[in-house]
Amino acid sequence: MKKLTIGLLSLLLFQPISVYACLLHAAFSKDIDQPPGALWVQIQTQVLMQEGKLSPTRLLESDAGFRQVHWWLTLLSKELYDTGQEDTYLYLVDIGLWVKYQRSGGGKLEYEVFPDTNNESVIILARQTLHAIVSEQMTLAKALDMEVVANTER
Numbered sequence: 001m002k003k004l005t006i007g008l009l010s011l012l013l014f015q016p017i018s019v020y021a022c023l024l025h026a027a028f029s030k031d032i033d034q035p036p037g038a039l040w041v042q043i044q045t046q047v048l049m050q051e052g053k054l055s056p057t058r059l060l061e062s063d064a065g066f067r068q069v070h071w072w073l074t075l076l077s078k079e080l081y082d083t084g085q086e087d088t089y090l091y092l093v094d095i096g097l098w099v100k101y102q103r104s105g106g107g108k109l110e111y112e113v114f115p116d117t118n119n120e121s122v123i124i125l126a127r128q129t130l131h132a133i134v135s136e137q138m139t140l141a142k143a144l145d146m147e148v149v150a151n152t153e154r
Contacts, residue, residue: 033114035091035122037150042093044147045126054138054148057131069127073099073109075134081107083140088121088151089113095127124150 048054060068073090080088080101090099100113101123115122125133129148132138143149 034093034096035124035152037152038091038093038124041124041129041148041150042126045093045128048146048148049128053146054128054132057128059127069095069097069130070111072127072130072134076130077101077107077109079134079140086121088123089115091122091124092130093124093126122150122152124152 045054049056059065069092076090081103085101085103087103088101090101091097092099098112098114100110102108102110125143125148129138129143133140133143133149138146140149144151
């Protein structure tokens with residue numbers, strides 16, 4: 001635990017603060033209902049990208065960005081369905097997007113649907129990681145091991 005604390009502190013001290021400004025802004029915003037572990041996933045994603053262990057992807061904005069994310073989530077939904085994943089929620093930390101995945105609907109996705117209770121399963125990841133998984137640069141299991149994906153109960 002001490003090594004982790006020292007590592008995070010040194011990371012924050014030796015990186016330009018602008019790198020983390022959006023992360024910290026999102027973490028302390030009262031308007032964002034983030035699941036536990038979301039901030040850690042977002043920070044870990046940035047760290048692995050800086051270390052070159054996660055390849056940066058060109059992320060689109062606005063309507064094109066939504067279409068990009070929608071396509072990647074559709075591909076992930078097929079993978080989740082094929083692996084037998086039960087109903088869960090997906091949370092994209094870098095854009096604050098909640099998505100409900102329903103196995104019973106053949107892997108159906110519903111956007112901007114918040115969990116009904118605090119005991120719902122949530123898969124937390126960033127768009128960079130989502131792209132790495134659906135483009136087969138990384139497996140979901142590897143992403144969990146690298147802590148750029150978290151699977152928690154809310």
